[in-house]
Amino acid sequence: MTQTILTSRDGYADLDGWFEDNGIKKTLLVCDASIGFLSGISAKLKELEDKGVSIVRFSDFKPNPEYSSVVSGVELFRRERCDAIIAVGGGSAMDVAKCVKLFALTDSDGAGGAFLDAEIVPNDIPFLAMPTTAGTGSEATRYAVIYNEGKKQTVTSESCIPATVLMDPGALKTLPLYQKKATMMDALCHAVESFWSVNSTDESKEFAKAAIKGVLDNMEGYLANDEAGNAGMLNAANLAGKAINISQTTAGHAMGYKITGLFRAAHGHAVALCDRVLFPWMLDNTDKCIDPRGREYLEKTLDELGAALGCASAREGAEKLAGIFDKLGLSVPSASEEQYAELKVSVNPVRLKNHPVALDEETIDELYHRILN
Secondary structure: OOOOEEEEHHHHHHHHHHHHHHOOOEEEEEOOOOHHHHHHHHHHHHHHHHOOEEEEOOOOOOOOHHHHHHHHHHHHHHHHOOOOEEEOOOHHHHHHHHHHHHHHHOOOOOOHHHHHHHHOOOOOOOOOEEOOOOOOHHHOOOEEEEOOOOOEEEOOOOHHHHOOOEEOOHHHHHHHHHHHHHHHHHHHHHHHHHHHOOOOOOHHHHHHHHHHHHHHHHHHHHHHOOHHHHHHHHHHHHHHHHHHHHHOOOOHHHHHHHHHHHHHHHHHHHHHHHHHHHHHHOOHHHEEEHHHHHOHHHHHHHHHHHHHHOOOHHHHHHHHHHHHHHHHHHOOOOOHHHHHHHHHHOOOOOOOOOOOOOOOOOOHHHHHHHOOO
């Protein structure tokens, strides 16, 4: 689907237009705590309320949101008879808002996990997303992750992709530097993994190339917190989201989740730890290619990825990715043998099906020993 991209220029004039064009009288605002630090959008929403638009706020969710929060959000949307949804925040706010959008018009009340079993019928509820980090790309993907009774559930539907995205570079100014670094690496790794995924297409590769260029071109300004750099990184993260919406992620993400759990490294930090090692390892093991397009195709793809990173070869590209990680000063956790044993059995095999080079438990263990101290 084609997304409409709005900006915050001219006092959020684009947002005024979105409300007017869609005839919105009452919207559900799904937002996390970060909205309290965003004076620009907060003031704009207050201005809209003063003009008679009703803003119904919903913040009853936590990171890694629970299914019960989705049910509560749907109940509020229905009870207040909202006619639109706005999501402001990171991945968790996006995931909750996506699910509310998908299930708001179903016949079910969601009890007992019923939404997860219900047939998803697309609807045309106006849905706008404003990301407050430049990393997840969630505003561009058909996936929403929630937890039901402790189990991770991925809800998938093209209908949950926001038709409209509001990009406000000012939203990134209050992010701690570590979070800026980690979310940027998440966006870069989305693009890198999308490029080599067995599900890649010509279209996804074009999105990934543009995302990589956007990250590299805007990295310095983004880390210096200037408006142009922040705007460029938001766009790069969105493009990377469009890439993984087609191709999905691969082993770097699958291996990164447990690193986050064990060492409390932010998601993008953990994934970058993995991809900086996976890239050169893949170059040495293309004979284990499982991409149906074959080893020669994979080797060509990795060379193209090197070129996308501004390098003369795949090997130089792999070195550049590792160099970016090192330059950012991100830490490398130390693991005990007990933790290595836990890590090697933690990887979701479904994610490994997207990876172009075969991985078994022994190889995963070897890689984790390279990834961590």
